[in-house]
Amino acid sequence: MTQFKQSRRNFMQTSAAAAAAFATGGVAGLGSALAARPKELNILCWEGYNSAQVLDPFRESKGATVKAESLTNDPTMINRLRAGEINVWDLINVNNPWARKIMYPEKLIKPLDRAKMEPYFEKMMPMFKPPYKWAMDDSGKELLGMCQRFGPYSFVVNTDKVSREAAEDQGWDLWNDPANSKKYGILESDDWNVFGLCCIAGFDPFKQHDDADVAKFTDAAKRVFRGAKMVGDIATMNQAMISGEIDFHLTGGTYSASPARHDGATNIRGITPKKGPMRDGLGGIAWIEVTSIVNNPDVSPLAAEFLEYVQDPKIAHTVAFAEGTFNPVAQMGSKECFDLFTKEELDAIQWDSLEEEMSRSIEYDIVPDYDKLLDIMTAAKREASGG
Amino acid sequence: MSLRKFAAGPLCALPIGLFLLIGFAAPLLAVIGFSFMPPRTFGLFLNPTLVNYIEIVDSTSYISFLWSLALAAVTVAILAVICYPVAYGMARIFGKWSMLVTLLFTIPLFVSENVRLYGWVLFFIKNGVLLGTLKSVFGIEADSWLFTTGIILWGMVYVYLPFMLFPMTLGVAMVPDQIREAALDLGATRWQVFREVELPLSMPGIMIGFLLSFVLAVGAITEAKVLGGQRVIPIIHDIEIAFTYAQNWPLGAALAVLLMLVVGFLVLLVLRRFDLDAILGRR
Numbered sequence: 239m240t241q242f243k244q245s246r247r248n249f250m251q252t253s254a255a256a257a258a259a260f261a262t263g264g265v266a267g268l269g270s271a272l273a274a275r276p277k278e279l280n281i282l283c284w285e286g287y288n289s290a291q292v293l294d295p296f297r298e299s300k301g302a303t304v305k306a307e308s309l310t311n312d313p314t315m316i317n318r319l320r321a322g323e324i325n326v327w328d329l330i331n332v333n334n335p336w337a338r339k340i341m342y343p344e345k346l347i348k349p350l351d352r353a354k355m356e357p358y359f360e361k362m363m364p365m366f367k368p369p370y371k372w373a374m375d376d377s378g379k380e381l382l383g384m385c386q387r388f389g390p391y392s393f394v395v396n397t398d399k400v401s402r403e404a405a406e407d408q409g410w411d412l413w414n415d416p417a418n419s420k421k422y423g424i425l426e427s428d429d430w431n432v433f434g435l436c437c438i439a440g441f442d443p444f445k446q447h448d449d450a451d452v453a454k455f456t457d458a459a460k461r462v463f464r465g466a467k468m469v470g471d472i473a474t475m476n477q478a479m480i481s482g483e484i485d486f487h488l489t490g491g492t493y494s495a496s497p498a499r500h501d502g503a504t505n506i507r508g509i510t511p512k513k514g515p516m517r518d519g520l521g522g523i524a525w526i527e528v529t530s531i532v533n534n535p536d537v538s539p540l541a542a543e544f545l546e547y548v549q550d551p552k553i554a555h556t557v558a559f560a561e562g563t564f565n566p567v568a569q570m571g572s573k574e575c576f577d578l579f580t581k582e583e584l585d586a587i588q589w590d591s592l593e594e595e596m597s598r599s600i601e602y603d604i605v606p607d608y609d610k611l612l613d614i615m616t617a618a619k620r621e622a623s624g625g
Numbered sequence: 626m627s628l629r630k631f632a633a634g635p636l637c638a639l640p641i642g643l644f645l646l647i648g649f650a651a652p653l654l655a656v657i658g659f660s661f662m663p664p665r666t667f668g669l670f671l672n673p674t675l676v677n678y679i680e681i682v683d684s685t686s687y688i689s690f691l692w693s694l695a696l697a698a699v700t701v702a703i704l705a706v707i708c709y710p711v712a713y714g715m716a717r718i719f720g721k722w723s724m725l726v727t728l729l730f731t732i733p734l735f736v737s738e739n740v741r742l743y744g745w746v747l748f749f750i751k752n753g754v755l756l757g758t759l760k761s762v763f764g765i766e767a768d769s770w771l772f773t774t775g776i777i778l779w780g781m782v783y784v785y786l787p788f789m790l791f792p793m794t795l796g797v798a799m800v801p802d803q804i805r806e807a808a809l810d811l812g813a814t815r816w817q818v819f820r821e822v823e824l825p826l827s828m829p830g831i832m833i834g835f836l837l838s839f840v841l842a843v844g845a846i847t848e849a850k851v852l853g854g855q856r857v858i859p860i861i862h863d864i865e866i867a868f869t870y871a872q873n874w875p876l877g878a879a880l881a882v883l884l885m886l887v888v889g890f891l892v893l894l895v896l897r898r899f900d901l902d903a904i905l906g907r908r
Contacts, residue, residue: 311870313869313870313872314869314870314872316871316908317667320667321667335881398734423710423854426850426855428866428870429870467772467854468771468772468853468854468855468856469854469855469856470850470851470854470855473743474746474851476856477746477747477750478750481750481752481753481772482751482752483750483751483769484771609665609871609873612870612871613871616866616871617684617685619855619858620686620688620689620858620863621685621688622687622856623688623689623692623856623857624692624774624856624857
């Protein structure tokens with residue numbers, strides 16, 4: 239139970255601070271007079287980091303009040319900071335491109351103590367060998383965040399209906415085959431669906447697109463949404479595939495398939511195409527989370543401590559299997575962490591093909607004309623209404 | 626004395642007035658203000674523009690508006706047909722059992738709408754409770770009912786039923802027995818009693834039920850998302866996309882303002898046709 243504990247001495251100190259603040263500049267002054275937040279930490283994150291399994295041991299060991307809000311898309315989180323919540327949050331956990339390409343240039347985050355934090359990258363899986371591109375700023379001098387969860391994220395099939403081999407070979411053309419109309423769903427993940435539709439249309443999502451690309455995208459968006467049996471969240475997609483409503487769904491991978499796989503439905507499998515329209519003919523897209531310290535003027539000292547706390551092998555394992563979705567973590571590069579994963583857990587996160595799938599994927603990046611493509615996709619979805 | 630008398634009312638109303646101003650008017654004004662801001666900006670004090678409204682007119686947003694209004698109108702019509710007999714029964718026939726019926730309709734409200742709708746998904750999904758039972762017991766293999774417009778309507782009728790039923794029950798209960806009996810004694814047929822006595826006198830409850838369920842149904846989104854698999858995109862979904870993935874708060878705000886205007890206009894139109902004050906006998 240939370241108790242209000244305040245001694246007479248504390249009360250007098252607080253009152254004096256408040257009086258001084260009001261005397262010297264009103265409410266704004268009050269904020270700075272009471273600025274120190276040694277026992278408070280606010281985290282803006284994807285689900286998992288907000289779970290009691292992850293946060294409670296930290297709360298208990300630090301005697302801290304830790305609040306975490308989970309959202310399910312990066313742009314919303316970043317715009318929360320842009321809209322003024324930079325004073326609220328201490329840590330932000332988003333996908334790889336945002337830290338170095340958007341948040342650091344816009345001064346929304348601040349660099350970490352590189353000498354202290356970079357050694358943790360040495361213990362991670364080989365792909366995170368320091369200096370790891372997505373954790374660094376453009377100059378390569380500043381460390382902007384710590385990595386943990388990651389995974390390939392292209393699409394998911396029910397291997398009882400479409401074999402892994404066939405799906406990997408056919409790749410994004412699964413959605414160009416008219417025979418597949420009404421056999422698939424679309425995960426409600428609009429930013430990623432833009433990437434997927436670009437691949438279906440036959441071009442790299444992460445480059446500037448010309449009019450011909452936009453026309454192809456428009457056509458693909460209309461066709462794909464008309465042919466979809468439904469659009470829904472992860473639970474709906476997994477349930478629909480298990481029940482036989484659909485055979486595969488757009489946008490998905492370890493992150494979305496793992497809950498079903500962990501529940502025994504190992505025929506639900508994230509697929510990374512063998513080839514595609516991206517750099518070097520790669521067909522898959524992968525995400526890597528980067529957790530950064532917000533450029534909060536009164537940032538909590540617990541922010542850096544939390545980043546170290548989640549590097550612990552046991553906590554890293556807890557993060558990988560926190561409530562919601564299950565994901566590989568970079569810390570599996572250390573034997574101590576890897577040994578904590580059971581055979582079933584490794585199967586749930588498709589450990590058998592993880593390295594292969596990551597090698598076939600390019601990392602998630604910023605789409606230069608995302609706004610335009612999203613508007614086209616939203617209109618296509620709307621126009622497919624009732625169809 | 627007169628000054629104190631003058632000041633007492635406004636003074637007493639001041640706290641609730643301030644509360645309403647902060648809690649109700651301020652967010653509404655913020656939404657209206659945002660709708661005039663340049664697209665994809667986050668400030669409330671930039672140069673005002675009509676570009677969001679122009680964009681909406683030029684786009685296919687009308688499809689979402691029409692879907693929302695049509696689904697709400699059909700839901701209200703279905704609810705009226707379903708609820709009137711039940712309301713009549715609760716007010717006049719069920720007697721002591723009407724409490725049980727009331728409980729049966731209200732207990733589901735204690736469970737979150739999302740959970741109840743996901744329950745229906747499990748019921749209707751292929752190889753789920755309904756189709757799985759039909760297949761295993763009777764050997765009947767039927768197509769899934771999920772992800773269709775019909776199932777969205779089912780969900781909306783299910784969710785908004787109490788909001789039509791209870792005002793309607795109050796309306797029916799307002800009709801004095803003596804008036805019905807007098808009409809029957811004077812030779813009116815059962816149909817005439819219904820059409821000329823019971824229906825007009827229970828109209829306040831019926832109208833409140835219509836308005837309440839219509840306004841709520843226009844704002845429905847979960848039924849189309851969970852049961853309908855987004856095969857229909859209602860206007861609230863467009864607003865949600867604008868505020869989240871698109872991060873276009875001004876566009877979302879403009880859509881919200883237009884929705885308020887459209888719904889407000891329709892409600893005023895109905896209220897002009899059916900004057901609740903007059904029906905309630907206040908003037």
